[in-house]
Amino acid sequence: MSLYTVMDIAGSAMSAQNVRLNTTASNLANANSVSSSSGETYRARHPIFAPQLDAALQSGPGKLSMRNSNGVGVEVLGIVESDKPLVMEYSPNHPMADDNGYIYKPNVNVMEEMANMMSASRSYQTNVQLADTSKQLLSRTLRMGQQS
Template identity: 50%
Template sequence: MSLFSIFNVAGSGMAAQSLRLNTVASNLANADSVASTPEAAYRAREPLFAAMQGQPGSGNAAGEGVQVLGLSESQSAIPSRYEPGNPLADADGNVYASNVNPVDELVNMISASRSYQNNVEVMNTTKQLMVKTLDLGK
């Protein structure tokens, strides 16, 4: 693996963690939303990642970065609350809340933030190594 491909790997990791942070922000923004039916209630989302494989025949079996496969929605139960005064209440007086767990989202936010920081450190270290290598030629 060349030093230049390290930038590609770390950059794809940073892009993936940025998407993860945006998804967490979206989930937290909708954590207290309610709807009139369980189908209309907001469901927590989470990005799906996969390792990108190197080119066939390149001799590099290690992954070449991260690719985003898409977003998945949580299949956990949608909680209902009895709020007959709510304008979104159904005929029985129930409203349906999102299935976002704020504690899980905060853990995801911390994890994504740390992963992003680690990728930044990888890029900075690689840059420093390249500069030191160039300084050897002076």
């Protein structure tokens, strides 16, 4: 596996974590929104990741090696809405209350989202460091061929 492949893998991971950070930011921004019906209420969203194993496994079962592997990155398959129940709150004096006096709030757990944001941020940071280290290794490798 070349160092260029490492850069590709780190790049795909950074892209995936960027999607995760944006999704988490959207969830946090809408955490306190209110609606008058469950159909209009914001629902928490989460990205679905999958490893890009296809290229690595094309050589067949048991034949995967560092020599014939193109590397394994990550891709975002999509973003799904949470199926956790919405929060119904009885507030008959609220201007957005329905006929029964209920308002609907998103199913966003702020503490979970903050932990998710910290995790995504650390993962992004780790991949940036990985790419930087790979760049330094490539640079040192090129300098090895230079004469003093």
